[in-house]
Amino acid sequence: MSYVAVKGGSTAIQAxxxxxxxxxxxxxxxxxxxxxxxCGQMHLGVDRVMAEASLYDANLAAQAMLQAQGDMIExxxxxxxxxxxxxxxxxxxxxxxxxxxxxxxxxxxxxxxxGGQQLGQTYDYSHRLFGYFDRLETESEIESxxxxxxxxxMTSVMDLLEKExxxxxxxxxxxxxxxxxxxITQHPLLFPATRAQRxxxxxxxxxxxxxxxxxxxxxxxxxxxPFIAELRMGEVTVEITPPxxxxxxxxxxxxxxxxQMINQFQARSPEEAxxxxxxxxxxxxxxxxxxxxxxxxxxxxxxxxxxxALSPAQNEQFVLSHCDNVETTGFVEHLKLPHYVDFxxxxxxxxxxxxxxxxxxxxxx
Amino acid sequence: xxxxxxxxxxxxxxxxxxxxxxxxxVAIPGHQIPFASREMPLPYGWGTxxxxxxxxxxxxxxxxxxxxxxxxxxxxxxxxxNFFRSTTGVRTTxxxxxxxxxxxxxxxxETPLHAGQILVYQVPMPEPLFKLEPxxxxxxxxxxxxxxxxxxxxxxxxxxxYGRIAIGYEYPVIVHDRYLTSPSPIPAYxxxxxxxxxxxxxxxxxxxxxLYAIPPYxxxxxxxxxxxxxxxxxxxxxxxxxxxxxxxxxEIVIDDAGNRQFICSDTDFxxxxx
Numbered sequence: 001m002s003y004v005a006v007k008g009g010s011t012a013i014q015a016x017x018x019x020x021x022x023x024x025x026x027x028x029x030x031x032x033x034x035x036x037x038x039c040g041q042m043h044l045g046v047d048r049v050m051a052e053a054s055l056y057d058a059n060l061a062a063q064a065m066l067q068a069q070g071d072m073i074e075x076x077x078x079x080x081x082x083x084x085x086x087x088x089x090x091x092x093x094x095x096x097x098x099x100x101x102x103x104x105x106x107x108x109x110x111x112x113x114x115g116g117q118q119l120g121q122t123y124d125y126s127h128r129l130f131g132y133f134d135r136l137e138t139e140s141e142i143e144s145x146x147x148x149x150x151x152x153x154m155t156s157v158m159d160l161l162e163k164e165x166x167x168x169x170x171x172x173x174x175x176x177x178x179x180x181x182x183x184i185t186q187h188p189l190l191f192p193a194t195r196a197q198r199x200x201x202x203x204x205x206x207x208x209x210x211x212x213x214x215x216x217x218x219x220x221x222x223x224x225x226p227f228i229a230e231l232r233m234g235e236v237t238v239e240i241t242p243p244x245x246x247x248x249x250x251x252x253x254x255x256x257x258x259x260q261m262i263n264q265f266q267a268r269s270p271e272e273a274x275x276x277x278x279x280x281x282x283x284x285x286x287x288x289x290x291x292x293x294x295x296x297x298x299x300x301x302x303x304x305x306x307x308x309a310l311s312p313a314q315n316e317q318f319v320l321s322h323c324d325n326v327e328t329t330g331f332v333e334h335l336k337l338p339h340y341v342d343f344x345x346x347x348x349x350x351x352x353x354x355x356x357x358x359x360x361x362x363x364x365x
Numbered sequence: 366x367x368x369x370x371x372x373x374x375x376x377x378x379x380x381x382x383x384x385x386x387x388x389x390x391v392a393i394p395g396h397q398i399p400f401a402s403r404e405m406p407l408p409y410g411w412g413t414x415x416x417x418x419x420x421x422x423x424x425x426x427x428x429x430x431x432x433x434x435x436x437x438x439x440x441x442x443x444x445x446x447n448f449f450r451s452t453t454g455v456r457t458t459x460x461x462x463x464x465x466x467x468x469x470x471x472x473x474x475e476t477p478l479h480a481g482q483i484l485v486y487q488v489p490m491p492e493p494l495f496k497l498e499p500x501x502x503x504x505x506x507x508x509x510x511x512x513x514x515x516x517x518x519x520x521x522x523x524x525x526x527y528g529r530i531a532i533g534y535e536y537p538v539i540v541h542d543r544y545l546t547s548p549s550p551i552p553a554y555x556x557x558x559x560x561x562x563x564x565x566x567x568x569x570x571x572x573x574x575x576l577y578a579i580p581p582y583x584x585x586x587x588x589x590x591x592x593x594x595x596x597x598x599x600x601x602x603x604x605x606x607x608x609x610x611x612x613x614x615x616e617i618v619i620d621d622a623g624n625r626q627f628i629c630s631d632t633d634f635x636x637x638x639x
Contacts, residue, residue, distance in 0.1 A: 009438055009440075009443060010443050010447070012440070013440055013443060013444065077404070077408065078406075080404040081404045081405060081406040082368070083404065084375075084403040084404040084405070085370060085371070085374065085375070085376065087376055087378070184401075185401065186401050187401050188399040188400055188401050188402065188574040188575075189574070190399055190501075191500075191501055191502045192502065317499075317500055317501060317502070326404060326408075326409060327409045327572045329408065329409075330408035330409025330410040330411060330413070330572060331409055331410035331489070331572055332410075333408065333410065334408065334409075334410030334411050334489070337411065337433070337440075337441050337470075338433065338434050338439055338440075338441075339434075339471070339550075340434045340615050340616075340630065341434045341435060341471045341472055341534070341550075341551070341552055341613070341615075341630055342471060342533070342534040342535075342550045342552070344552070344613075344614070344615065344616055344630075345533030345534045345552040345553060345554070345598070346533045346534070347616065348533065348598045348599065348600060349531050349532075349533040349598050352529075352598045353527050353528075353529070353531065356528065356529070357528075
């Protein structure tokens, strides 16, 4: 009788989880990978988990990657679920991006600029050949990726353009919102969303999804005509202002990647014509995600800028409702759950339709 | 690193927020209220809305029953029950009569609920109009104007095509003569149990970040036409285990020849009758 097999039970779940545990460990005679090794040698993966989980904790992200057996979305889910249990006691002060200890900074719009171009750690311009990096010598100061020279604040390219009147003012793309409930982890995202809510959603959104959305804008589905004004990666200081102190204190540093995108100009009159902005900011080192985010941010400003919004990347409800991979993976994979009851009612309805059709003839109405 | 979790997993501030939203939901029966859904350690689409509602209302004295497809023993029901057992330590039961709090996916128990009980539904898509109008900004306006012509048109379309309303599950209902509401994907057969139920019915949609409620003794009327009244389909085959005719059945294929057997989907109901 197959009745027992259909109803799964605690025993089956336990056995399934024991198998995971066994598989997670790998070959028992091979040394086990530690979170420290993951943080050291797979830090770009760790960065992605931290970014999409929206929790900056490399050690926990590395643990999550191990528990997820390298399944990044499972790792993101694990860390996000832990994040949800943490008490929110304060908002940080806005990050002072001009004081970033820059490890990498490039502009595709200007050949040279104040502060200079700094290539830093990148796979750009490398050849994708196995062992390509093995032959290179490493020097200690290069290895750390940090220069001994104290960093000078680097002026933002956008500020330079804004001063010249060629770039829309930063404030222009953030119209004062009546809605003060901007934190999407504390208040549900409602439509139309404010830019702050949109940027938060995109910052934790799935890298692959944003990449495809961004790519679609480059292929004619909501064109932006983008130029990277500036892409920077480095450490910034996080400060909070405890109400009982009344002044801000440093609580640590985080590594972030920021992308400032210049996009097509527009206006009602030639005097008002100015380039428009797209913005990307991501935890850790993730240029792909930061660039994609900046493109999608700009595409989603279509309505506000009076553009015709016909493409998926310009559709706020489409993009923001489907970019979170913890939400999407959960619902797509929930199809594995039993649906006996709903399916049964569908079967019965269909059978009933067939039966009445043969009895009464199909064109009763 | 030892990680400490609060009673019922969520912190007290979050639970309080959810309870406030539930109060609003009870005050406007059938109306969807947005809430800041949290990531739970179980995936979205697997009952996170229901789990958050249960976590917000459960107390140490509660007796919890969890069912999925009517059964206490399906994998996801087992998993959710274990989650609450380990995070709250409350007593669990399979008995519909004994439970004070029942979390369910896709069924309403066959045993009538009584006053004081809470039935928590897991809801995948809280918006009953989403297949007809995917833009939430539009559906909000349609609800505000109580304009449900889209849904009536869908029913009419089915009548012209099939000669009857052909919605088997997630049958749209009007709650308290006002809001078009999704009963969650329960079979149409279960919908009449929602009408004037003495139990409090709470609905949680985690991924979609909405809560709604049907207070006890509230009118819940399935959408239909006078000449094509609500008429849910159910098999007349008796249960192979307990002989019940009226209950909702799982259909089980028992051999390669495609022979079928019908068994009550509500396992607690079935066991009590044997």
